Amino acid sequence: MTQNTAQQEIAAGYATDSPAITLGAVMVDGTPDPSARVALPLSMVNRHGLIAGATGTGKTKTVQLLVEQLSSAGVPVVVADIKGDLSGLAAPGENSPKVTDRAERAGVDWAPESFPVEFLSLGTGGIGVPVRATISDFGPILLSKVLGLNATQESTLGLIFYWADQQGLELFDLKDLRAVIAHLTSDEGKADLKGIGGVSSATAGVILRALVTLEAAGGDTFFGDPALDPADLMRTVDGRGVVTAIELGGEAARPALFSTFLMWILAELFQELPEKGDVDTPELVFIFDEAHLLFSDASKAFLEQVVQTVKLIRSKGVGVYFCSQQPTDIPSEVLSQLGARVQHALRAFTPEDQAALSKTVRTYPKSEVYDIESALTSLGTGEAIVTVLSERGAPTPVAWTLMAPPRSLMDTIGTDAITEMARGSELYAKYGETVDPVSAFEKLEEKARAAEQAQVGAEEAALQADLAREESRQQARGGSGGVGVRRDDDEGFVAQTLSNPAVRSFMRSAASAAGRELTRSLFGTRSRRRR
Numbered sequence: 001m002t003q004n005t006a007q008q009e010i011a012a013g014y015a016t017d018s019p020a021i022t023l024g025a026v027m028v029d030g031t032p033d034p035s036a037r038v039a040l041p042l043s044m045v046n047r048h049g050l051i052a053g054a055t056g057t058g059k060t061k062t063v064q065l066l067v068e069q070l071s072s073a074g075v076p077v078v079v080a081d082i083k084g085d086l087s088g089l090a091a092p093g094e095n096s097p098k099v100t101d102r103a104e105r106a107g108v109d110w111a112p113e114s115f116p117v118e119f120l121s122l123g124t125g126g127i128g129v130p131v132r133a134t135i136s137d138f139g140p141i142l143l144s145k146v147l148g149l150n151a152t153q154e155s156t157l158g159l160i161f162y163w164a165d166q167q168g169l170e171l172f173d174l175k176d177l178r179a180v181i182a183h184l185t186s187d188e189g190k191a192d193l194k195g196i197g198g199v200s201s202a203t204a205g206v207i208l209r210a211l212v213t214l215e216a217a218g219g220d221t222f223f224g225d226p227a228l229d230p231a232d233l234m235r236t237v238d239g240r241g242v243v244t245a246i247e248l249g250g251e252a253a254r255p256a257l258f259s260t261f262l263m264w265i266l267a268e269l270f271q272e273l274p275e276k277g278d279v280d281t282p283e284l285v286f287i288f289d290e291a292h293l294l295f296s297d298a299s300k301a302f303l304e305q306v307v308q309t310v311k312l313i314r315s316k317g318v319g320v321y322f323c324s325q326q327p328t329d330i331p332s333e334v335l336s337q338l339g340a341r342v343q344h345a346l347r348a349f350t351p352e353d354q355a356a357l358s359k360t361v362r363t364y365p366k367s368e369v370y371d372i373e374s375a376l377t378s379l380g381t382g383e384a385i386v387t388v389l390s391e392r393g394a395p396t397p398v399a400w401t402l403m404a405p406p407r408s409l410m411d412t413i414g415t416d417a418i419t420e421m422a423r424g425s426e427l428y429a430k431y432g433e434t435v436d437p438v439s440a441f442e443k444l445e446e447k448a449r450a451a452e453q454a455q456v457g458a459e460e461a462a463l464q465a466d467l468a469r470e471e472s473r474q475q476a477r478g479g480s481g482g483v484g485v486r487r488d489d490d491e492g493f494v495a496q497t498l499s500n501p502a503v504r505s506f507m508r509s510a511a512s513a514a515g516r517e518l519t520r521s522l523f524g525t526r527s528r529r530r531r
Contacts, residue, residue: 003028006369011036013390013397018043019281021069023062023342023386024106024403028369032402034107040340042073044389046282046319048310048337052327053344058382059323060085062342063287064406066321067243070285071115076234076241080262080289082248087418088409089243090117099405102382106404113407116237119422120228120246122258123221127415128247128422129431130221131228133264135171136161138223142267145260145302146219147210154299156203160184163196169440173224174215176440181208183444188451219257225435230268232427234284259294262286263306269318270309276317283317291322292329307333327363328356335363339389342401345379367398375400 007026011033019042026036040049051066053059064086067077079086092112093099103110119128135143140161144154164171164180171177183189185201185208193199214220235242248258266286276283288294295303310320322330322338326346330338341364348357361373365387375385379400386401422428 003031004033007033007036010369010397010399011038014039014388014399016041016391018391019073021045021066021073022108022404023065023384024108024401027383027400027402032105032107034105037107038386038399038401040388041391042075042282043278043280043391044339044393045070045075045285046279046314046317047339047389047393048314048319049321049340049342049388050327050330050335050338051321051323051342051344052325052329052346053379053384054325054347056381057344057379058384058403059344061382061406061410062344062384062403063289063321063323064089064408064410065404066285067287068113068115068407070282071241071243073281074236074239074241075282075285076236076244077285077287078233078244078246078262078265079287080258081245082258082289084247084412084418086245087117087119087413088406088411089115089245090119090417090421091409091413093405093407093409102402102405106402108404110405111407115243115408116240117243117245117421118425118427119418120244120427121422122246122248122261123218124434125218125221126247127419128245129425129427130434131246131431132222132224132226132434133261134225134227135173135177135223136165137227137268138264141299141301141305142260142264145298146257147207147214148256148297149207149210149299151299151301153203153207154301156199157207159196159199160204160207163192164440169443170437172437172439174211174220178208178211178215179441179444181211188448221434222257222261225437226431228265228431230265230272232430233265233269256293256296259288259290262288263294263309266313266318266320267305267309270313270316273313273316273318275315277315279317282319285319285321287321287323289323291324292326295329295331295334303331303333307331307337310334310337326356327360339395341385341387343376343385344383345381346376348377364398365395370398370400372398 006028010026010028014037016039020039021042023038023040025032025034026038027033051059051062063079067079067086067089070077081087092114095110095112099110120131121128122131124130124132140154140158144157147153147157149157160177160180161171163184164177169176169180171180181204184193184199185204193201193204233242233244246258246262269284269286273283294306298306313320321340322334324330327335327341327343343360346353346357346360348354357373357376360376364372364385370385372385379385382403382405384401384403386396386399388396390396
């Protein structure tokens with residue numbers, strides 16, 4: 001088979017008259033054929049995909065290329081931009097001899113273009129529009145992933161959420177959940193703790209300490225109200241899909257929180273979106289960068305939820321793409337659901353790398369043109385081994401592909417530009433300020449305060465009753481003069497003093513102050529700020 005014949009036969013497997021994402025041109029023996037197009041049908045985008053490869057092999061540019069064409073087709077895109085590399089989507093690219101040469105060899109007409117981008121940041125410590133989730137919305141399984149809980153602790157957290165729901169205690173932020181756990185582990189909450197069954201105070205204490213650690217690391221800026229509305233991710237501007245780039249913000253030290261937050265968005269979309277079945281154009285495409293963070297140390301319950309979501313969200317018109325260095329970073333249950341594969345170069349320097357390479361080779365269709373194992377370690381920067389699903393739903397032939405260059409800026413636009421765009425966004429007016437509504441913390445604090453006031457009232461009533469009884473006994477004894485009279489006078493003075501409204505007000509104030517000290521021990525530092 002000649003070189004040109006092989007290229008054209010491979011390209012025939014990608015031929016389509018329907019709208020498609022152009023990835024590049026087929027290469028054989030190091031030579032690309034500009035007429036041999038490698039493309040992903042738009043109708044197959046919601047069959048999910050994987051973009052993988054070692055650092056510096058071109059993954060980010062491939063993501064940029066994919067996002068640009070989806071936006072041009074009117075498809076909104078949500079992309080994790082952990083390193084800020086994709087902010088260049090908001091600015092037109094810069095022409096150069098290198099870009100022109102790449103475009104000609106890949107068979108595409110290149111022109112600079114910018115795209116509509118919204119910059120969001122996880123929590124309030126970033127440069128984009130701050131986005132949050134409420135604790136109640138996030139749920140116990142995802143929160144357990146963030147906290148690093150084991151299966152027993154995760155189950156306990158689920159019961160705590162259940163009790164809060166039954167009691168009508170809204171969990172908006174970390175202090176709400178801490179207040180609930182503090183109540184359940186206090187003397188006042190022992191009966192409630194036993195009532196939900198299977199919850200040990202020791203396990204609840206471990207969860208409480210994990211929450212305190214998360215809060216100390218700045219995680220409290222992420223949980224709160226207003227929570228992100230997934231509908232704000234599905235917008236178009238002048239017929240082009242809005243690209244929502246989410247950066248790590250102030251949570252750079254907790255990447256697990258970032259990846260789990262993205263999973264929460266996907267789960268929210270799954271719950272909210274109607275069934276679409278097979279669609280010609282996807283409703284939304286979701287791209288997970290550094291996907292290994294999502295699955296690292298994942299519990300069985302968490303993994304099951306991810307697998308179920310990825311399996312079923314396709315019917316809602318949503319495509320999910322995972323980006324990672326190794327395909328083996330993705331659990332096989334998830335990997336089996338990914339129809340498109342864009343594999344950049346792999347490095348095989350260690351025995352572990354060699355094993356991963358062998359596993360990767362076995363996931364590709366057989367090729368009569370390429371030695372896939374050799375090809376995967378020989379790919380140049382901006383080249384990839386590609387296979388996708390054709391319009392018929394069958395895997396396309398394996399294609400060594402020279403990837404086309406993105407049209408937008410292949411660099412960051414800088415912190416100042418991102419900040420300016422974020423502040424000018426209509427979403428900033430919606431999410432810019434954190435709101436602290438009445439929720440579990442305030443309700444439990446009020447309940448504790450009412451109980452303390454009732455106790456003070458009961459003690460005061462008992463004291464008055466004791467004084468009244470003593471006065472009655474003194475009157476029954478009778479007598480006159482001497483010490484006895486002075487004692488009656490003293491006791492009468494005490495009774496009169498205690499019945500004085502000013503004195504009683506002072507005693508209640510002192511009791512309330514003592515009550516606030518107790519509340520601080522139950523609910524943490526915020527009560528001190530409210531004194």
